[in-house]
Amino acid sequence: MIVSLYDVVHNAEKYAITDLSKEEQAFKDKELTVRCEVTGIPSTGTAGGEKTLYPVDDPTTQLQDEVLLSFWHEDSNWGRLEETDNAVQTFVDTSPLQRGEELLVRAIPVHREGKWYLNVTSLFVRNPDITIGKSEMRSANECPRIYDLRYRKNVFNPNRYDISKGAVKGSIAHRALERAIDDSEFAANFESGWTDDDVEELMDAVVDESFSMEMTLCRLAWVSPNDIKEFAENSVLNLLQDAGFTKLVRGTETLETERTIADSYGLNGRVDLMIDGSPLDLKTNFFLEDGMKQRHRFQLRLYLFGVLLENLDQGMNLGKVLDELPPGVIIYPNLQDESEPVYERVELEHHHIEEIMQLRNQAATLRDSFAVPTTYDRDCSGCYFKDEDTIGSGAGAGQRLPSACKFHCQSERRWACHETNDEGEVKTECPLYHECDQRLEYRNPSVTDHYNQLRSALQDEKRARKDAGKTMARMTDEVLENAGMQLSGLSFEEELSTRRMLYSGESVRLFEPGTPVRIVPEDEDTHIVATYCGTQEGGYVFEFDGSPPTDFKRFNVTYRATRAVESTSLPRRLLSELDYAQRIGIDPRLRESGEISPSPERIAPDAVEKIADYLDNRQVFVNLPARVSRSEKLTQLVREVTQSPLQSLDGDWVPDDDRRVLVLGARLPELDSVADHLVDGDDIIRVDGFGDAKNAYGPTSNSHRLYEAIRDSNVIVSSAQYALQEGVFHSMTSGDESARPHSSRFFDAIVILGAETLTEPEYVFLRDLADRTVAVGEVNRESPEMVSEEAREKGLAESYYVNAYKRFSTISSESAESIFIEGEASTPVAEFFKPLDIELDGIGGSASFHHVSGEEQRAEEYMTIERRIHTVGETDEPRDILLKALDRGDALYVASQLDDLNALDATDLRVGQTYTFGEARFRVENNDVAPDRDMGHVVTVDINLSQTPYFTRRLILNPLEAQEVANLTAEQEPSLVVTPFEAQAVSISTELEDRGIDVPVVTPDALEGDIVEDVIVSLTVANDEEIVRPPVNNIETLYTLLTAGESVTVVGDEATLKRNTLTERLTDL
Structure with missing residues (x-):
């Protein structure tokens, strides 16, 4: 505990x-x-x-x-x-x-x-929040180069969906064992005995329900699913028909499958079986070498160490608990030359504990190290990172990435590849020197610097998200629920697949599919992170990273789900996508020169079929602003791209039967609207894991039907979130050597909708799925959200699509084109945006301002941080110092300015005076001597959250304005109410529900760009300082809000809005 x-x-x-x-x-x-x-x-x-x-x-x-x-x-x-x-x-x-x-x-x-x-x-x-497993511990100990590539750079791994027989076989066997024990229908066979038919039925159920996508990818690559299933079945058959194993299962008091071990203690491991407190691990190896045996034993000792940690309660002595710890068992059911399963006992001793702690802490330390390890004097035999990466399998495997180790060595090294002695002989300490194909490759320093700057931005973003997460962790359940960030009272309903679970509960107001959440049983302090995947059968689907522990599948308890700050998973995914783009050779800097182009190409709204004239470009960037019928125009545009003839990169026309187009939507409401009109179930199908797509194929679909649907279709529609998080489409390859000889890729073209929401790493990762890209978005809508101000300054929050559209609107290119389709807005709104160089066609309508003298509230006024630092000089006594940040900027950025403050002579600080630390100003509120403390100063800093976009967007509300919006809604009966603040959206929704008014209340992210008849906009900001809080002070936010309706009523505080040059004109509407 x-x-x-x-x-x-x-x-x-x-x-x-x-x-x-x-x-x-x-x-x-x-x-x-x-x-x-x-x-x-x-x-x-x-x-x-x-x-x-x-x-x-x-x-x-x-x-x-x-x-x-x-x-x-x-x-x-x-x-x-x-x-x-x-x-x-x-x-x-x-x-x-x-x-x-x-x-x-x-x-x-x-x-x-x-x-x-x-x-x-x-x-x-x-750092117990970093869960570290066996592979990471070994890497940290064996080779710092491997550790740097795999865990710090998180280089792209093309084996995300490894469809080799060995990899899939092991996963199926493990899932089958879990199902055999947990499913009461199959578990009855442990009493009556397992027949061959029983095992075959079990395997059919497991493969159909849990490995549909893997089997589909195998069929596409012409890897036999039957062979894989047969290999897995032989392993399971030997075990389930072994008398010793069935007796063990029957005689146990407590039995858990796929048990997560000590993740709260910083360990990453999941043991196959826990029987009466003893971990049992299944290994499906046919051949077994000594080195593999040692790795298996280490893994089980790691599990035993986790069990030990969990057993250490108050007052218990570690040595005594260790003495009473039962041994673990490794089970080999299918070894060569063994007719029966082999069981190996493994015990944990004190020197093993020291070894595991040393390896785990070493790995945790290396995660935050700065030095790049050299390639000198390494043992590279059998190393995965010294070879090229091949993307895909079978005949269609054509994309190749250079060796991660060699590529990054040449991009970043500060050491010599070789030296020449006096005799002119080449001497080298690098074991890969003579086989390295990268050492003569030219590296453009500007490209390398660009990628390294984005990596640095991701480190800043990770730190800021961690600080934001800590601040949110201090918030009460009531605050989180009122902000729409937490759901309570969820009940487990059904296990949809190995990783997907269905829960029921109250309405999910502000949970978007793809959102990471932290799920906690109401009766425990443990938690697990999952991804919200949308609704199904009136319930809510959450996907876990692997099969969740039984604690999260209980019918007799309730759960709460809290939107999580992705402090680790998002930066790591973007790191992997950055590596992919860099190694594949993409230069993302948009520095192409050419003749000046006076404006982008234009297509009339009633002639979107002309998009076909531009499809010979490698990249087409389409700006489709808000319109009365934007969804209709967007659907027409996508249909035209998917049905038009396409050229291969060689310039030849792609045969109609071979043409394949992928359509990805980054905004799910927009994608759902397009898919509803586009998907026909034959030539055009949807393969998706997010959203409420009734006609979509998903991870639980029948694998044979899914394979046939993909094989026979010309167009696949899906969400960008599913493509990025699961990597399914990057894993699709054709095993037919005669199919699609014109391209090494699985798709000829990719259409990306809502492209303005994607970061550069995400965009370049997706665009490489096809030979040609058509990116459609709204240039004037908000770009990706980043928490860290430093990350925003380094360009991580910039949309590649927006930058590219603007670039190719002014520069002619042989391979890229920007296209503008005219947008619309009510005439007063169009006039409002004209001085801001946003071109919109006025369509009549109206816009008015309604003043409310309310007062904004924030769930949390301040972010409080504390630093303990050294004294300086003999006369400097330990003190309690209270500082107040004077800069009204991003609180997370201000807090970071104190990170390097290690020592301070407090005798020089005067109460009431202002001092600068880093790049931020602080006023000394208190500087009292602390006579009872022996060491150092305690510096406490209160930082106002009012100008921190991440928190203001989520936490600001204005109750009086919410009431007035509800009154106006009752009078005007608008199509919808929209506000940029999530807590205000919940407040307005509650007011409307209490009055029995059924009008949607949304935030800008939920808008599809269609102009509806009537809209009420709640701007919410109102304060004595008369400061317009973010994101109301953003042009992109105002554009999205004001173009939502033909008749727009803007509600806000006139005095506050008039103090900002951007918003003051709103009061004159």
Whole structure:
């Protein structure tokens, strides 16, 4: 059990030793596993014995008390505290803790002389939020180059859908074992005995329900699904018909399948079976080498270590729990020359614990390292990264990426490939020198710098998202629910597939398919991250990364789902897409020169069929602004592209029977509208995992029917989210050597809808799916949202589509074209945007302003951060310093300016004076001496959230304005109500529901660009400072809001809006 530091401090009578006056004070029952965050730099202490001290705090709730993490170098004379375990001391000495690091420690809390001490005993886990598994630990230990490529750069892995027989066979066998035990219909066979027919029925059910997409990809590549199924069936048959195994299953008291092990402790592992607390792991190997055996044993010891951590409760001694830990078992059901399954017992010993902790902490440290490891003196034999990556399988496998190791070595190295001695001989320390095909390849430094700048932006984004996540974690359930960011009272209904679960509950107001969520059982503190995939049969579908533990499939408990800040998954996915684009050779800088073009090509709205005249370009960028019938025009445009003749890259016409087009939508409401009119189920099909697509093929569709549908279709429609997160379309290859000889790609053209929402890495990753790209969007709508101001400044939030459209609107190109289709708006709105160079055709209608003198509210006014830093000089005493940030900018950016503040001479600080740290200004509110503290200053900073786009967009509401909007809605009966603030949308929806008014309330992301009859716009911002909060001060947001209706009523506070040059003209509508 993990205890928060807040609980330790505020429940002292339960957790801590508070009286050390008696020498015989017992520390029995006081050892805990505590989570904390390092807030300062280490110091040494001698009171009670020699020790190293780190200031720490609770990661989510800042404490008033001073807490010090203590590593004892000798037995203490404070009662019976003992020296910290030698292995733990070594970890800290070799790699000192850094400020901001989160830790899990096994420690004894002691309160002494006004301070808290967490006295570390035997366990020490760095950054437990990073779940690290066996492969990452091995990589960190074996080769720093592999670790850098796989986990820091997250290079693209073409084996996301590995359809080799061995890979798919193992996955099917594991799922079949899980189904055999969990499904009561099949589990009855453990009593009656498994026949061959029983096993075959089991395998059919598993393959049809859980491996439809894998089997479809196999059929497309002409890899025999029957052979794969047969291999898997042989493994399962031997095991299920083994008397020893069936007896084991029948005699168990507790039995869990696919059990996640200790993910809260920073471990990434899922064991196949847990029988009475003992992990059993299934291995389907036919051949088994000694090296593989050792890896299997290490994996199981990792699981045993996880079980040990979970068993460590309050007061338990690690050594005693280890002695009582049952062994694990590796099961080999299908080894060569073995007629029966082979069982191997594996035990965990203390030296294994030290090894695992060392490897895990080493990997956690390497994640944030800066140095790029050289290629010198590495053992590259058998290394995956030294060879080219082939995308796809079978005859259609044509796309190749250069070796990740060789490519990045030549792009970033600061070391010599070789040296020449006095005799002119070439000498090298790189083992791949003589086979390297990249060392003579030219690298454009500007291209390399561009990609590295985006990688740096992703690091900034990751840090900002982590800080945003911590701030949100401090918010109450009520705040999150009122902001539409949390659902409570969800009930588990059905297991749709291995990874997809159906839950029922209240209306999902602001959950968009593709949104990451954190699901928590109401009766526990554990959680799991999943992806919201839309609705089905009146319930809500969530997809997990693998089969979720049984805790999340219980019928007798309720769950809550909270929209998560993607602090890890999104940056890592974008890193992989960046690597793909860089290694495939894409130059994304848009620096093509050519003749000046006075304006983009124009197509009349009633002549969208002319798009066919431009399809000989590699890339076509279409700007289709808001219109009364935009969805209709968009559908016509897509139909024209999908039905028009296409040229191969060689200039020959693609045969009609071979032509294949992929249509991806980045805005799901827009995609659904197009698909409803386009998909016919024959030539045009939808293959998707997100949204409420009734006629779509999905991950649970019959694999044979899905294969035939893809094979016989000319057009596939799907969501960009599904394409990016699952990689299905990148894995599609044809096994027919005679098919599509004109192209190495599976698709001839790709149409991307809502292209303005995609980042550069996402766009270039998707466009490479086909020979030609048609990107359709609205140039004036908002680009991708990024949390970090630094990431925005480095270009990560820029839409590649928008930049490319503007570029090729002014520069002629032989391979790219920008096309404009005229947009519409009510005449007053069109006049409003004319000075802003946004061209819209006025269609009459009306626009009016309705003043409401309400007052905006925020669930959280301030973001509070705390830093513990060193004193400077002999006269500088420890102090409690309170700073107030004066810059009204992004709070996450202001907070980052203090990251490098390690020491400060506080004697120079004057209360009321302003100082600059980094690039931000702070006023000193308090600077009191802290006589009870031995070490360093505590700097507390309050930063106003009012100008932080990520939080204002989600948390601002105006109750009085919401009431007035509801009154206007009752009077005007508009088609919809729209507001840029999520909490305000929930507030208005609640007001309308209370009055029985059924009018949709949406945020701009849900708008498709169609102009409806009447719209009420709630701008929400109203404050004494008369500051217009983001995103109302963005042109793109106002464009989306005001073009939503033919008759527009803008509701807002006149005084506040008049103080901004962009919004003041709204009050004159």
